[in-house]
Amino acid sequence: MARARIEPTIILGPVLYFRGEQAERWRLSVLFILDGETEPEDLRVDGVGLAVPPRHVGSWKTRHVWRFDFAVPRGAEESTVTYGFEEGTRWRVTVPGIGARVRIAYTSCNGVEDEATITDHPAPRNALWADLFDRHAQYPFHLLLQGGDQLYADAVWECPLIARWRARPAPARFEEPMEPAMAEEAMAFYFNHYLKTWGQPEVAAVLSQVPSVMMWDDHDIFDGYGSHPEPMNRAPVLRGVAEVARRTFTMFQIGAPADDLPECVWGGPRGTFSQGFRVGAFGILAPDMRSERTPRRVFSDTTWHDLPLWLSRFEGCRHLLLLSSVPLLYADTGGIERFLGRLPFRTGYEDDLRDQWRSHAHRSEWRRMLKMLVNFSRAYGCRVTVLSGEVHAGGRAVLRGGGTEIWQLISSGIVHPPPPRLYTAALERLAARPDQPMDGYSLEMPAFEESGRRIIRQRNWLALTVTDRGRVIARWRAEGEPAIYEQAI
Known part of the structure; x- marks a missing residue:
């Protein structure tokens, strides 16, 4: 038998x-x-x-x-x-099909710092994942680009041994070693947290039917990783926890062991996870903006050397989709950052503001990146569109000058609730200001015709269609909004 x-x-x-x-x-x-x-x-x-x-x-x-x-x-x-x-x-x-339109979904911020707070949101946690899957059932997506914070791992600090270490006084604890039992505890947390987060039915349904490209941001490690003051960044326990996060990131978000990454991970030989793809008339470049981050740097000198070489691989493409976990083109929040820096207490926004490209710490790198993309676009005749999340709201921006035009599309978050109304109102005012980031270039955040506002203050995700000629049609799916915000590029 x-x-x-x-x-x-x-x-x-x-x-x-x-x-x-x-x-x-x-x-x-x-x-x-x-x-x-x-x-x-x-x-x-x-x-x-x-x-x-x-x-x-x-x-x-x-x-x-x-x-x-x-x-x-x-x-x-x-x-x-x-x-x-x-x-x-x-x-x-x-x-x-070969040479046919490619339909892409873009998501970010699949969680919240404290999961207990999501119960205060009027809609279920995964309502937008369900919306994405319903849309996929009607018009199937071919790709899912996930731009950061696919996991909110901040609760790693609540693991008993790690929590006891964290409760000890600074700066003495920054010199303490990462004990093997703490590494074991962190591994159990990250592995099980991926199982719990991605195993939820609405999320799992999408992940099983739409192939992903994922790039991490700080919450995939822990909040503010790399942007904390250097004594904290160098602490053996923080570095040990980050190493466990790195191991589970490659396992779950790239689907490979850290020492045997697929060839699409262009940064692999350098120890980062930058990824690149060519698909017909367009390309996708997802630089790793977290592995090398410090309070003063986004990329190492090695990555800055590699970036022009990676961009040259898209010669012949008509459109490049660049994933930047934090918006590259956005309202200037540097004034808020300086104001909070003068306060005698912490508000909790300091790390988030230091993460921004337009932070005073990263402004020179920001301009360097803008110039690099403008030069690439002009030299290769390839339009560049930047896709970003992180800021827990939707929006768009455009950089014009030097005979080029670079668009920024922002979609965040698919789970994370929107910011408070007062904060959004402040962003709206900042976004309305005329801006000249470099001589001869203007940066604008246009208002949406559908709402008259520049900021989408609802949870949202982004649907993209790329035509055979490289044209991009973007539509934001915002929670509770009857109108679908749209931008053609």
């Missing part, structure tokens, strides 16, 4: 990842976290002749992370294929 096939116990997954376009194939990976030591059977994918074998990515206790890599053939029209184990559940993924 033939032995009955046992379907693996899936703890989390599938989670799809985009690996790039290769000739007439759409390269994907899919991740499963399974319980137990048994290696899973091969994966079956429509249109892929051979069964796809598993690759072991990592483990925690008895839970093992497995990845399957495959490439789906493409035709002239988009197609939907299914994948799964031979006698188990099957899932769907939609692949764009």
Whole structure:
């Protein structure tokens, strides 16, 4: 008698990842976290002749992370294929046709610093994930770009051993070592927090059907990572916690072990996670703006050297989508930062303001980045559009000058509640001010025709359509808003 096939116990997954376009194939990976030591059977994918074998990515206790890599053939029209184990559940993924429009969803801020506070929001935590999935059911997305804070890991400081360390007086605790038991505690927290956050039905449904490109920001590590004063940044315990966050980030958000990253991670040899892709008439560049961050720097000299080389790989593209976790083009909040810096107490906004490109600490790097993108756009005839989140509101901005035009689209957050009305009103006034960041260049945050306002003060996510000629049509889906905000580029 033939032995009955046992379907693996899936703890989390599938989670799809985009690996790039290769000739007439759409390269994907899919991740499963399974319980137990048994290696899973091969994966079956429509249109892929051979069964796809598993690759072991990592483990925690008895839970093992497995990845399957495959490439789906493409035709002239988009197609939907299914994948799964031979006698188990099957899932769907939609692949764009060759030279056809590509539909993209953009999200950020999938959480909140204290999850207990989300209960005060009038709508369910994952209402916008459900909205995204409903939209996907009507007009399937081919890609999901996740621009930062896919995980809110700030509760790592509540782990018992780490909390006891944090309660000890500074600066003495900044010299204390990271004990192995603390590292074990942090690993349990991050691994289980990914399982809990991504395992929620509305989130899991999207991750299983739309391939992601993810880039981290501070909350994927802990709030303000890299922007804290240097004695804190150098503390062995903070560095040890960040190293655990790094290990789980590569496992869950890239789908690979830290020492064997996929070729789309261009920054891998340098120890960062910057990623790049070419897809028909457009490209995607997601620089890692968190790994090398200090209170005075966004990028290291090495990354500044690499950036022009990475941009040159998009020669021939008509449009480049640049993921900047923090908005590159935004209202100047430097005055607020200076005001808070003079107060004799902390308000909690200091790290967030220091994270901004327009912080007084990063202003020279900000202008350097603007000049680099303007020169690239002019030299290669490639339009640049920046996608960002982090600020818990929606908006747009445009830089004009030197014969170029760079647009900024801001969407945040898909879960994080909007800022207070008073704060939003202050932002609205700042956004209305005329701005000249460099000689010969103007920066504007235009008001939306749909509302007459510059800031979308609702939770939101962004739907993008990229045409075969590289034109981008962007639509914000804002919670409770009957109008859909739109921008064509």
